[in-house]
Amino acid sequence: MLTTESQPGPAASTSIKTTPVEFGIKNFEEVKSLFEPLWMKNANGADLYFYPGFIVMFSDRRKFGLIGISELEFKHDAVRYIETASVPRDAKIIDHTWAKVNKNGSPDKRFKNNYQIPVVRYGAILLMTETGVHEEYMFSNYEASESFARAFTAYRNVIRSLKPIAVMD
DSSP: OEEEEEOOOSSSSOEEEEOOOOEEEOOOTTSOOSSOOEEEOOTTSOEEEEOSSEEEEEEETTEEEEEEGGGOEEEEEEEEEEOOSOOOTTOEEEEEEESSBOTTSSBOTTOTTOOEEEEEEEEEEEEEOTTSOEEEEEESOHHHHHHHHHHHHHHHHHHHHOOOOOOOO
16 A cells, blocks of 8 residues: 655655555455455555446445446556565566665765665556545556556446446336
């Protein structure tokens, strides 16, 4: 999960706090469907379950919501991230910075044990609605997140292009 904390600096796009979350295909007992939904854990609220035409946001039986796929704004971007933890195996190091850095990006020589830190390219996915949903996820494999974003955007555009049909009794 991403939360922006400060303005961009010389080494990375933004300063962010991350919380590891899980995602995958997970059955959701409250909805009977032929499809198993894509599930994205949410570090700060309701988990997301993606069905063919809608998304269920679910915390518990009293706290849930439905979002039409066509209502969802979906954005994908590259993020330069200073990785102070271990670099995930599927991430690509695109640059390096220093633990103590000058404004021009050079190492601050006042510090004896100043060390290099990798800067990686992550993929960021933003999900928003006019009703207040604002969720951000960051993925260590940029190429995989970009591929998912292209497929999901194409799918959402198909859903938006469908015309409502009248149901006759």
